[in-house]
Amino acid sequence: MPGDMETPGNLFCVAAPSGTGKSSLVQALLQLDSHLAVSISHTTREPRGQEQDGREYWFVSGAEFQAMRDGGEFFEWALVHGNLYGTSRRAIEARLQGGEDVVLEIDWQGALQIKQLFSHAVLIFILPPSWTELQQRLHRRGEDRPDVIAQRMANARVEVAQARHFDFVIINALFETALFDLKTVVHSQRLKYAAQLRNRSQVFAALDLV
Secondary structure, eight states, X not given: OTTOOOOSSOEEEEEOOTTSSHHHHHHHHHHHOTTXXXXXXXXXXXXXXTOOBTTXXXXXXXXXXXXXXXXXXXXXXXXXXXXXXXXXXXXXXXXXXXXXEEEEEOOHXXXXXXXXXXXXXXXXXXXXXXXXXXXXXXXXXXXXXXXXXXXXXXXXXXXXXXXXXXXXXXXXXXXXXXXXXXXXXXXXXXXXXXXXXXXXHHHHHHTTOX
16 A cells, blocks of 8 residues: 555665766665665666666666556656656565665655655655756766756756655765765664664564564
């Protein structure tokens, strides 16, 4: 039932405008935290730079994506920057039921959809320190044409306005500080009473707390 899907594992959804450093932060977090697994989304967009199928995304055709969507294989899906993105239901359910913590790199639309399915999902929004810095990062990345960067900046203003709907907000001005903040959110969530009850139910039962 929507909002009632309780699992031993915790689910973290990280969203941010393009160029904010979301992927770099999540990758650094995964290297530091062996109890955290990333769920790779499916997308219809073309790979950028050094991206590889099955590492950053599963790159699929529009027809393949539509077949998966119609078959109910996605928890959520959204149209972002003209491309389709979706989160696999099977991969996430198995990991969460097995007690693994899962992190999703996702857009704000998908994060809010996930929250409807997992009431205990933790939504984290990464903000740039300023519009000027975000634009400079997009230029330094060297992956997009000027017109694409202009469109990403326009989209970013819409995306940033959604941060108010998230549980935590991290400002990525200095990477090391933002990574520390992200680690803190993950660790704090694991120590919440409800999370400990889901993940350590035997201990709670032995202490007559359930």
